Amino acid sequence: MRFCNDILGGLVMAGLAVADFPIAKFRNVVYFDQYHTTTLPDKSVTGGITHVVMAFANSSLFAPGTAGPYEPFKPVKDVRAMFDDNAKVGIAIGGWGDLAGFSAGAATPESRTTYAHNVAKMAADHGFDFVDIDWEYPGGNGADYKQIPNENKTCEITSFPLFLQEIKNAIAPKPLSIAVPALAHDMIAYTPAQSAAIFNAVDMVNLMSYDMITRRDNATLHHSSVTGSLESAKRYIDLGLPAYKLNLGIAYYAKYFQTPEGVTCNEPVGCPIVKGENDDGSDAGTSGAITFEQANLHPPAALTNLTDTPDGSCGAGTSFGCSGPKAEGNCCSTAGFCGATPAHCGLGCQGNFGKCPGADITTLFNKALENGKVDEKEGGMWYWDSEARVFWTWDTPELINRKFTDVLQPLGLGGVMAWSMGEDSADWSHVKAVSDVAKKARAPLGIEIGTEIGLNKRHAHNERDLRARIEKPHGRLFAL
Template sequence: MRFTLFSLGALLFAAVQARSVIYADEWHPTHPKTMARRGAIDHVIVAFAMANNTATFQPKVPITDLRSEFPNAKIMIAVGGWGDTIGFSQAAKSNAGIQKLAADIKTMIDNNKVDGVDIDWEYPGGNGADYKETPNSAKTDEVAAFPKVLAAIRKAIGPEKLLSIAVPGKKVDMIAYTEETGPKIWPSVDYINLMAYDLMNRRDTKTAHHTSVQGAKEVVKNYLAIGAPPSKMNLGFAFYAKYFQVASSGASSSALGVPIVQAEDPITGKDTLTSGAWTFEPAHMNTVSSSQFTFSYDGTCGPSNGTKCSSGCCSNAGYCGVSPEHCGGGCWHAFGTGCTDPDVAGSWQLAAANGVADTVAGGQYYLDRANGLFWTWDTPAFITQKFEQIVRKYKLGGAMAWSLGEDSADWSHIKKISEELNRGPGSGSGSGYDVCDDDYDGEDAGYDDGACGCVDGVSGC
């Protein structure tokens, strides 16, 4: 029996429970009420503290409440998030700024008595929400500064506290993640949270999956290629569907590769409100009739509030008004008058009932030709495939999801992730580590995939 270090690593990993990391954000505050529904969650990341005001951050949900809900979980705080780049960019300009940010993060951790911090800088080096206002050419110094920021944070918080990073899924956004910077980044962090979703976003021009099995696999391989340790990686899952208005669908027999209406202003970079995310919350998943609701007296509306607007539009966020933001971008057609966009809520009911499973790419989609909307999302069945074909295959450390309250209709995605984590490595049809798989580029990842040892319980030999 030939026994290699690679095979030994697979066996050792099989004895370790994989991680289940989930973000808990303030915009979707519903949490599972029972331990059974919380499943295997063992890390909760509170989102978000502002990067330029970190030291004084106090979460809206008290940390003591989260510890009561998740008594066996590590509680962390995320700093940054989409659109919050200025604090990071300013800090990265000088060593003094880096040291202050690190010290402020330590203060935040100490004040809130949490177990660590997640750095969600989207993205060092450019391509963030402000990329039209501040071009990437003005952010080149951030690439070299990013590892220094992480090293300073690690030194400030010490080895006993957790440090994770949320990293981009699209290769074009991996500006600060290269063969040169990777080896300087990985030693500072405990976890690498792979945002293997939003792989189609408003900067794209044609319909595609936003979080398919194939797409997620490419994300993992891109990070393995620059030396990211698999054991530190958590594969990201999205608890929402995405929709895009299509420019025309009548001439196309396929739902994929169809041109979309311009979803981002080419000058300002702002959202044109022709695309969006649709979370798996009760208000989005359950069919409702506005006839059962009364008129609003406080300006709130929609299925979550139980009221409709006497005049004007009911925005996706649940407020009455007449602005473009109220009347577009997922406006609730049944709860007001004047919506200018397609009926997103009604279209989703069609998509959920008639979605098509792409068994090649591994993603769910639907093209609503009547309303001119394309939908793309993940399902429990494809979550299983991601564990079989990615998490177990590449020996990843666990799973990450955005976000907790967005799965509150039935908690089915959390349940499926927990089931897969509890099954462990090497269980189930098609699962396990195929150390001789040609699809696994061991050379890029620093492994010798030609040295295939045969050990009982390890497949592929």
């Protein structure tokens, strides 16, 4: 085993403690959300996924004074049966608009202790392997930024890392992960002074390298481009996040935006878009997202077996239409809820599940997929529908592979992450592309991980090359 001894010696000479040097498999993380469970993949698709994040538990369930029981939307044992035997199953707490419980839980030392205890008890009771905190915008710019201005949330900048550390201490030895924003202006809590404490408290970071254009913008942009993903990953690494902790995010949905009359969009970046957000922060109904689900890519000509919505939900992935006493309107929004506001009846309305004043969004989506163009420079797929005046942006399996060569491999990232599994049910092509990337990412370094470090003869590199890889900035001995 001279080769292995030489590697270890090289690490010691480089001033790295061998015991502290990260050794792990490349991560293939997928969120499994409660909203897309109608059509699920078998093990021929899920094979190779290493971490499953069930989403979501409401953040207020664990805060002092509001704590209550959490029951997973599917038994954990049943979720385990969907994946490889060694896959880890975790629970995500929070999500985009779920902020109140985090703000209350992080406020004081006492509230942090209580919150962490409640989280640890829940994780133990249900047998979760790890916990994922989806406090996506600590410090501001979240869904409530119009109701609670960012200047009223500055205390969260200092309480956030303390909050994470308290949870980590309580759930140990279970790992802790967090979901983080892609854009610099949303990284309010990730200051140079606080980042080290944040990154030390967590075992992996799920980078939401998508939604890089939102309804708050005024011009077109790719929502999940290769260059945008590279830039967002670099921002966290430059703040001191070890690259092996970072999982690059992939989105299993497209986004769309209304463009004004009289405008021609010949390029994917910089074309004006109609105001997408009302002054109070609510959705103006001129933009949205649509998943790669069976019901969206291959919609039936007509649905005759719809039932009245039992809870206001509707649309792709359900059999619920916008009728009956629980429907608050006859339009089914792109987000899958019945209502009568512009957000429900405007661009994005699902005509197969309710009434739509305009075009059905699935018809426009399939037109975009048939006519899409690749922006080779930025690494993003796009289409501008001149008739409907709609701009589209999305990811393809080919672009996911490009993220491997242009982002994952050069930066030495520790994994990939996707939102969310059930949103790719049309043919599972995005899920399969991510798994292919994960398999490729294990091969180049040639290290097999077992009870000791060994040489994989199929991918053996000479010692000089291996040392060069190890001694790079952010380098690590890692099963790539």
